[in-house]
Amino acid sequence: MSHFGEVSYVELPAVFHLSGRFAADTDPNKVNLTIGAYRTEAGKPWVLPCVRQAESILASDETINKEYLSMSGLQSLCDAAMRLVLGESSPVIQEDRAVALQTLSGTGALYICFQFIDQFYGGCKDIYVSDPSWGNHKLMIDRIPGLNFKQWYQRRVRAKYVAESFKDAIETAKEN
Numbered sequence: 001m002s003h004f005g006e007v008s009y010v011e012l013p014a015v016f017h018l019s020g021r022f023a024a025d026t027d028p029n030k031v032n033l034t035i036g037a038y039r040t041e042a043g044k045p046w047v048l049p050c051v052r053q054a055e056s057i058l059a060s061d062e063t064i065n066k067e068y069l070s071m072s073g074l075q076s077l078c079d080a081a082m083r084l085v086l087g088e089s090s091p092v093i094q095e096d097r098a099v100a101l102q103t104l105s106g107t108g109a110l111y112i113c114f115q116f117i118d119q120f121y122g123g124c125k126d127i128y129v130s131d132p133s134w135g136n137h138k139l140m141i142d143r144i145p146g147l148n149f150k151q152w153y154q155r156r157v158r159a160k161y162v163a164e165s166f167k168d169a170i171e172t173a174k175e176n
Contacts, residue, residue: 013135073102
């Protein structure tokens with residue numbers, strides 16, 4: 001018997017099924033509209049020239065430390081992110097009450113945030129996610145027993161999100 005026999009299957013979000021169907025499609029005129037990424041006319045990933053240039057600069061710089069980072073990431077990046085989000089003169093930064101960490105991706109950041117809320121926040125455990133959103137957001141929340149997945153619908157007007165839909169969701173949320 002496997003040590004992992006009790007692991008349950010998690011259904012992938014629909015967008016990932018569509019990506020698989022796209023890859024299997026032999027139509028030469030197909031266009032991948034599933035996951036937002038720049039593509040060449042041949043359908044291959046296109047890396048922005050500025051990204052290629054930055055990669056080249058970093059790869060050739062012998063002075064850059066290539067050792068593993070600390071568990072919280074590159075401190076200078078975390079500090080710059082806090083200043084960007086909170087403002088240079090934020091009292092939270094000035095009073096040394098702000099904390100940041102670097103993650104591998106947006107999904108990784110969200111998962112760490114959800115875990116943190118579950119473990120350390122004593123208030124309401126409702127996590128509000130917009131509709132539409134990525135399917136993996138619900139999957140992550142559903143995997144943490146102490147959290148409750150909630151959705152709010154984003155009304156669109158002329159392809160722009162309207163702040164009122166977010167405001168309505170916040171006003172109807174539980175206090176805590």
